[in-house]
Amino acid sequence: MDALYFWILATITVVASVLVVGQRNPMHSVVLLIVSFCALSGLYVLLGAQFVAAIQIIIYAGAIMVLFLFVVMLLNVPTEDPPTGYHARLFGGAGPRRVGAVLSLLFVVQLAWALRQIQGAPLPSRAVQPSSDVETIGLKLFTDYAFAFEATSVLILVAMVGAIVLAKKEKA
């Protein structure tokens, strides 16, 4: 039964992610990305990590994607036009395209190699479930990873102050 759920959710994740890139309308891309995130959160539930699943939806699907949606909506770009002018020559010419093709091919090879390496490794068993417990995560955050946690909070604070400064600029 778990395997069936896994394949359904994994298919949704992959198909939605591929469609994100394939859409002409950026608004549709954003919505498909949300779908992909939700399916991903379903996969976390299958792993017994309910806390991570809920956080995935609250932070990524809920908060960050709303920002994406707003930016795309307010920029009001109905369709993505092929680039013209200087940028077209810079990124859209024959040379850059060939480089891009080689790079993506390399990426596929790397991915295939990585997946082959993983094959032999043991899968994490569901009996362990260290990450599902809210208390465990909280203790880890404030003891082992206290520095990373505080550094991240400072980073976010800096971003917030920066945003306020930028927004207030005109009045000063």
Next chain:
Amino acid sequence: MPFGITPELIAQITVIVVIFHALLISAAVLVYMERKVAAFAQQRYGPYLVGPRGLLQPIADIVKLLFKEELRPRAADTALFYVAPILCATAAFAAFAVIPVGADTTLFGLLDRPIHLAVADVNVGLLVIFAITSMGVYGIVLAGWSSNSKYSLLGGLRSSAQMISYELSYGLSFAAVIMLAGSLSLREIVGHQEGYWFGVIPQWYIFLQPVGFLIFLIAGVAETNRAPFDFPEAEQELVAGYHTEYSSMSFALFFLAEYVNMVTVSAVATDLFLGGWHGPILNSLGLGWVWFVIKLFAILFFYIWMRWTLPRYRYDQLMEFGWKWLLPIAVINLLVTAGVVVYFGPRFGW
């Protein structure tokens, strides 16, 4: 029995089906209640023609909506225009899935093992509710954007700005209760509220968290886009806000979502602050869920009462209130609660 089908499984599925339909019906009941309370507040009769005392009015409304023509603006984004109301209604229903409506029960001894009176018992239930509610914003934003109409777009933008602003205070008032109960599971939080202080005062969190309860109620009104915070559909300015261009069943879905969201917010308030299904007499008879329903409708009545009593705020007042008053108070409430919990321990020695 074959295929792992046990009486418990059948009972659990029945409970799920019953809860789903109870939600649907409660939306219809709320429509009737709202119209009657509004009429009372305005010294009118309200609906009284369809059925005895107008009781069948919601059904007439639904039938009317079903037979309306489904309209779509030519310039609308077809796919998103149709997905948006479905998203709204789905999020509204899904959020209710983790809310327990009663203690675990054996259905008066019919079953060997007790079952949960909830669709799902999730140990991070509160987070799940928070996550799914935040998904409801998309339905509204997408509806506003895809209609390709200025009123819809403005309504959608206002609504999402409002929901995102008030979600913070909403979440912080949750957090204070989580600290007291030491759990994210709604079932356990309700479990902590059993019993009485000095034999009379029930141990509900509303008495420990009066400020938290007020913040939750106010933020809840803003979250469900109801008066006095119903800016997304401020008639004088925006026609009908994000659902201006919707008709027929699509409109009905938005309508349904609004009422189901109201029920969900009230149900969470009942479980978090009003002791859920705990109350005298009925609980020992295995009918605790009756208390739950009574408390639920008391809060719902409060919401309706407020809508027909208070005028709508101005938009800048709403934002100022949310960010400059509600959020700081919620943060202070959280800090004080944290201090008290650390100093005295979560149960205050009782």
